[in-house]
Amino acid sequence: MSSSTKPYMIRALHQWCSDNGHTxxxxxxxxxxxDVPLEYVKNNEIVLNIAYGATKNLQIENDWISFSARFGGVSRDIWVPVGNVMSIFARETGEGMGFEVEPAVEAVPERPTPEGDEQPDGDDPGPGGRPSGRPSLRIVK
Known part of the structure; x- marks a missing residue:
């Protein structure tokens, strides 16, 4: 079984945006x-700026996208399973690509824990929810 093309497409479109001066x-x-700031979530969706200038330690791995960013002046660590990414696009032009949300049942390993961090006992996230219907892309301004 081959690996998903999704993380490769996300990395490629991120690089294309950066190379062309887009966000x-x-x-x-x-x-x-x-793991995102829930106060910015609407309809189970959040839009995140992943430009190098807006993030710190951005990593787009095959299973996770992680970085630190400021929300309301407070630095927050963000962890997103690649399977939860619905689209990536350039803010200035709207060009990009949409994806289906992939189920989290055994498809995404647990979030990596940095050395020295301990997770509390009984912190089992369980299988994630999945949106119903066809994926859609909205223009966000």
Whole structure:
């Protein structure tokens, strides 16, 4: 079984945006697997600026996208399963690509824990929710 092309497409479109002076944004389906500021979530979705200038330590791995960013002046660590990414697009032109949300049932390993961090006992996120219907892309301004 071959690996998903999704993380490769996300990395490629992120690089294309950066090379062309555009701002890459991702739309993420938020469930219990995504660690994002919940106060900015609407309809189980959040739009995140993933430009190098807006993030710190951005990593787009095959399973996770992680970085630190400021929300309301407060630095927050963001962890998003690649399977939860619904689209990536350039803010300035709207060009990009949409994806289906992938189920989290054993498809995405647990979030990596940095050395020295311990997770509390009984913190089992369980299988994530999945949106119903066809995926759609909205223009966000």
């Amino acid at each position: 890459p944004y991702i739309v993420v389906w938020v469930n219990d697997r995504a």
